[in-house]
Amino acid sequence: MDPRLDLVFAALADPTRRAILTMLLEDDMAVTDVAEPFAISLAGVSKHLAILTRAGLISQEKRGRVKWCKLEPEALRDASTWMQAFGQFDALDLDAFERFLETELRA
Amino acid sequence: MDPRLDLVFAALADPTRRAILTMLLEDDMAVTDVAEPFAISLAGVSKHLAILTRAGLISQEKRGRVKWCKLEPEALRDASTWMQAFGQFDALDLDAFERFLETELRA
DNA sequence: ACCATATTCAACCGATCGGTTGACGAAATC
DNA sequence: GATTTCGTCAACCGATCGGTTGAATATGGT
Numbered sequence: 001m002d003p004r005l006d007l008v009f010a011a012l013a014d015p016t017r018r019a020i021l022t023m024l025l026e027d028d029m030a031v032t033d034v035a036e037p038f039a040i041s042l043a044g045v046s047k048h049l050a051i052l053t054r055a056g057l058i059s060q061e062k063r064g065r066v067k068w069c070k071l072e073p074e075a076l077r078d079a080s081t082w083m084q085a086f087g088q089f090d091a092l093d094l095d096a097f098e099r100f101l102e103t104e105l106r107a
Numbered sequence: 108m109d110p111r112l113d114l115v116f117a118a119l120a121d122p123t124r125r126a127i128l129t130m131l132l133e134d135d136m137a138v139t140d141v142a143e144p145f146a147i148s149l150a151g152v153s154k155h156l157a158i159l160t161r162a163g164l165i166s167q168e169k170r171g172r173v174k175w176c177k178l179e180p181e182a183l184r185d186a187s188t189w190m191q192a193f194g195q196f197d198a199l200d201l202d203a204f205e206r207f208l209e210t211e212l213r214a
Numbered sequence: 215a216c217c218a219t220a221t222t223c224a225a226c227c228g229a230t231c232g233g234t235t236g237a238c239g240a241a242a243t244c
Numbered sequence: 245g246a247t248t249t250c251g252t253c254a255a256c257c258g259a260t261c262g263g264t265t266g267a268a269t270a271t272g273g274t
Contacts, residue, residue: 009120065241073193083187172271
């Protein structure tokens with residue numbers, strides 16, 4: 001099948017990783033700053049970031065001693081397209097977007 | 108966060124399960140018929156169907172000794188919406204994202 | 215009643231997951 | 245040059261995953 005979809009969906013299946021992606025919506029961040037709101041170790045967050053990178057959902061660039069994490073939303077396109085194949089969904093579901101704003105962007 | 112998204116994305120992360128969903132797009136199917144194209148045991152397929160059911164992506168109804176599997180695409184809606192929010196908008200311009208939503212919500 | 219069919223259950227297997235800790239290397243600061 | 249900061253690596257842990265096999269449970273057909 002499409003092994004890239006495996007990686008993308010598996011990466012999205014964890015709430016911590018989805019939260020990280022949501023944070024990166026606002027701005028690029030250093031690894032330490034990504035880790036700050038979470039109650040897990042820095043190494044744990046580093047692993048999550050590696051999984052997101054392997055899935056292509058983020059990219060990491062080291063400048064100096066700081067490694068910057070940047071959202072790569074293009075990687076979601078294939079997965080999103082796969083789901084669109086199931087019909088049923090409009091390009092923009094207003095109720096669902098409202099829910100998205102409440103639950104994910106309350107910051 | 109939203110534990111339903113965990114289940115949905117985790118269920119989608121396996122190629123066999125995505126293939127099953129694609130098969131069910133065409134028609135409802137019995138468990139044995141779902142299993143037929145795959146090189147794994149019937150019990151293995153039964154487990155996959157249980158995972159899809161737990162995620163809400165399919166429903167199973169037993170009529171006689173046959174258990175029919177039916178696609179439930181509504182469960183994909185939240186996940187699809189979540190992904191589209193990342194795919195369609197410029198990550199670096201959240202303000203534009205919110206302005207866009209505001210105008211859409213009024214329309 | 216008997217037998218075949220449809221499906222799940224239970225126990226097991228190796229691999230991977232999410233997490234930890236401690237040591238380590240590389241870059242900035244004093 | 246010594247020390248702090250940033251981040252990863254390696255080894256470990258228990259839990260879960262995808263898969264198997266064999267037994268169990270229904271239901272249907274004859």
